[in-house]
Amino acid sequence: MIEFSDVRKAYPDGTVALQSLSLTAREGEITVLVGPSGCGKTTTLRMVNRMVDPSSGTIRLDGVDVSTQDPPTLRRGIGYVIQNAGLFPHRTVLDNVATVPVLLGRSRAEARSAAGELLERVGLDPRVGSRYPAQLSGGQQQRVGVARALAGDAPVLLMDEPFSAVDPVVRADLQDELLRLQSELGRTILFVTHDIDEAIRLGDMVAVLRVGGTLAQFAPPADLLAAPVDDFVAGFVGRDRGYRRLQFVGAGSLALSSFPTTGDGWLLVVDDDGRPTGWRQGDDHVALGTVHEEGESLRSALDAALSSPSGRGVAVDEDGKVIGGIEPEAVITLLHASAEPAR
Amino acid sequence: MRLFGADILPLAAEHIVLALVPVLLGLVISLPLGWWAWRSRGARRILLPLTGVLYTIPSLALFVVMPIVLGTRILDPVNVVVALTVYAVALLVRSVVDGLDEVPSEVLTAGVAMGYRPLGLLVGVQLPLAVPVLIAGVRVAAVSSFSLVAVGAIIGQGALGALFTQGFERFYTAQIVFGLVSILVLALVVDALLMLLGRLLAPWAAARAPKKQGV
């Protein structure tokens, strides 16, 4: 757990990077700091491992005031990932990953073999271990950066725009990979980005900062989309927040309609096991739209309705058997019903 | 092996020692000076112009002045060694600064964030990354040191340079040419060895061009 209490930072040249920040990043969660460039995100992150010291206020790591710790010792217990990875060009990938364990006094051989396993964990072929960073693609380097930050078994991870410099396709891969890793490892992660989509995708909690270093809103992503506190946050969250909110609302209590329906002439065709195979209107066979599977979000429910030729989506259970139809109106009704944030 | 009335091998050995000891000393002195100049803007502003000026002092003048400054005898080889060390420092402080400047800032940031202390960072990260630039500087210093040793012959401490002075006295062109060529060959061999050393110390510098493949 990372606790900021009344933290203020003014740099020697007078720039106030942070006004007064109070914030708690909970154990085992990804807490995202998001905001425009220059709003103090990097400053906030670097105060945790004492690369920057606050002008006033305290930062506690698992209850211990970091200002009482020896900085290099503190840093060896906190993973750190930066944009462009910042790998050591003169060391092989394996030795890069082994950096912190070796600093912690573990033998090189032991650290290297653990590093090899970590490479697999972050989705890299262990054979890249003997290469130098310059021989890797940007996405691969970033994965090595993540592996290096995990190598010391640090319970806390600081990530400063780690995926900002790679192209969007690779970025999406890296984000998925981080979520997968986090579900296995459950570290306490403080993640900085200027990209609100990334914040919403990754964060258990999202802190929106404004320039001048004040906290505008601190909430789970769904609440941020449902109820931004002011125009700044609403503007920052973006125009299509209504659509994006769909993915945070479960479709469990969605009212399903029954098949077959008469009247409009559309018939759903199912096989012997009850799985949908297509639509039929008169003598015409038409392909299915997307199918909503039980347990998915409202986003997939609405998409099923909108993409269906009959105007009614198909909902299936986990075996793929039809359980009902989805009327677009039912989705909208449920979305409105959930507009009041839970917390 | 005797040639032109001189024992060549001891002369060559002496030439190598007189040329390389100053480069080594120069490197040892330049590392802390260069690190200081890299760190402190004020030190850089003083040290870099100063080393530039040092390098412009004519070698002959430096050789002649040495006994006065050091209180040594005029024929003492220490004169040559100290004078050439001054040149080596003049060249290498800049190389150290340039080498340290080569280290990308995000690499330094990462090093600090991983928990390196300043000395560990210098030895483990900054100096290894400065090696290519440093070796280039050392190669220039070594080659110029080989030719400067020959100038020492004028104050009686020139190793192979003695072949020039004697050749001139005797109007013996072959001897002069032989002296010239032997110094040149020694310098080239040492230069090539230093280049190899650089490759050995910085194998990563040759590793470039990412192979095209997925994430």
Ligand SMILES: Nc1ncnc2c1ncn2[C@@H]1O[C@H](COP(=O)(O)OP(=O)(O)O)[C@@H](O)[C@H]1O
């Ligand atoms: N070392 C420094 N000295 C002076 N001002 C700084 C320093 N580092 C950052 N700043 C200023 O503090 C503010 C916040 O910077 P930063 O934390 O890097 O923001 P962000 O990471 O959100 O872009 C900016 O105005 C920046 O110019």
Ligand SMILES: [Mg+2]
């Ligand atoms: Mg930043």
